[in-house]
Amino acid sequence: MSVTFELKAEPRGDLGKGASRRLRRAGKVPAILYGGGQDPQPLILNHLDVLNQLKNEAVYSHVLTLNLGDRTESVVLRDLQRHPFKPTILHLDFLRVSADRKLRVHVPLHFVNEDTSRGVKQHGGVVSRALIDIEITCLPKDLPEFIAVDVVNLGMNESLHLTQIPLPTGVELADKIAPGSDQDAIVVSIHHAHGGEEGPGTTAPATPTA
Numbered sequence: 001m002s003v004t005f006e007l008k009a010e011p012r013g014d015l016g017k018g019a020s021r022r023l024r025r026a027g028k029v030p031a032i033l034y035g036g037g038q039d040p041q042p043l044i045l046n047h048l049d050v051l052n053q054l055k056n057e058a059v060y061s062h063v064l065t066l067n068l069g070d071r072t073e074s075v076v077l078r079d080l081q082r083h084p085f086k087p088t089i090l091h092l093d094f095l096r097v098s099a100d101r102k103l104r105v106h107v108p109l110h111f112v113n114e115d116t117s118r119g120v121k122q123h124g125g126v127v128s129r130a131l132i133d134i135e136i137t138c139l140p141k142d143l144p145e146f147i148a149v150d151v152v153n154l155g156m157n158e159s160l161h162l163t164q165i166p167l168p169t170g171v172e173l174a175d176k177i178a179p180g181s182d183q184d185a186i187v188v189s190i191h192h193a194h195g196g197e198e199g200p201g202t203t204a205p206a207t208p209t210a
Contacts, residue, residue: 005056061145118155
């Protein structure tokens, strides 16, 4: 976790929907800080600063530093609310972090070796990503920036499930899942392009994925 994130916040005194609208018109974001055995604390942040930090995917899976005047808080971004069609953040939820208490957070998945996987290289298959992140638990010191999913050995019409994804040391799935159960969701699979059948000597390239 070499990247560091810092956000400046200030206490919020005026609460309610009307006050929140006034804050947003003034370029501010209402937020709440909770957890750690302490009372929830309403906060105000600068909207532009928040948007700039959110440009980096890693902000969602890092311990952040909230600067609150003469003190700082170590937190994770637990939730955020976006405007349905405007590039506007409506509200932020921050959870206090304790070094000895496990976090429950969503971490992004990074898929590697898609172009060289068996199903793509040998049979012209298409990689289909079913999940973009997974929920994990770990201590703050073990929080990964992302989890790599290597598909190099994945063949045509094969899938990788949640329980088949190697996790870093100290990291576990948030919920206990039995291999092969209904909760053991597909993470990624390889199938024929456009639902077509594989033909002899098929060498069609994989369709790029978003």
